[in-house]
Amino acid sequence: MAGATLLSGVVAAGLGTAGMVSSASGAPTGVDGTQVVADLNPLNNSGVTGKAKVVVDGRKLHVKLNAHRLEPGLPHAQHIHFGKQALNECPNVEMDANGDFRLTTAEGQPAYGPVRVSLTERGDTSADSTLAVNRFPTAPDGHIHYERHTRTKQFVANGIKRGNAVVVIHGVDYNNNGEYDFRSAGRSELDPALPAEATDPATCGVLRLK
Ligand SMILES: [Cu+2]
Missing domain, CATH: 1.20.5 (Single alpha-helices involved in coiled-coils or other helix-helix interfaces)
Known part of the structure; x- marks a missing residue:
């Protein structure tokens, strides 16, 4: 009893x-902000994997990102994507709208939404820097080790905190010739002056609450 x-x-x-x-x-x-983490999984058979962590405090972001098996020595655009109308997910092969066995950045948009934060190494980090090719990491030996403090808009910070934002790293050398060229995949639909190899997504992960 x-x-x-x-x-x-x-x-x-x-x-x-x-x-x-x-x-x-x-x-x-x-006091220390909200932490979200992502496991990055390959897209377009890139083999690229990694992990990302973002701590959100108000509009401030502390971003850490590690990725592996990227095409070395080439710029890799990397962003936080978020859309209120998006699925807040990574794309899958069913989103290859034109059936060419490539997922382009535009085809992925219904899944991850537009670019909100450009994870550049210096200068602006807004969507204005989406294709700021000379300010993104070049992945020496195929690795990116990235850390940066920045700020974003309040609605974006809120989306990240809710676990709805997506990290995407771009750049796939489909024909393995050590450069981005037009031969394997043509022009980028984001900027026809760039090869699609430079802008197609290589790896993707949803930033989820632990
Ligand atoms: Cu992106």
């Missing part, structure tokens, strides 16, 4: 603690 009373006391205390934790985590922003 005494044991049963003790046990029910422990259960009640446990529920009380759980209730407190959940109400604390439901607060608008913690």
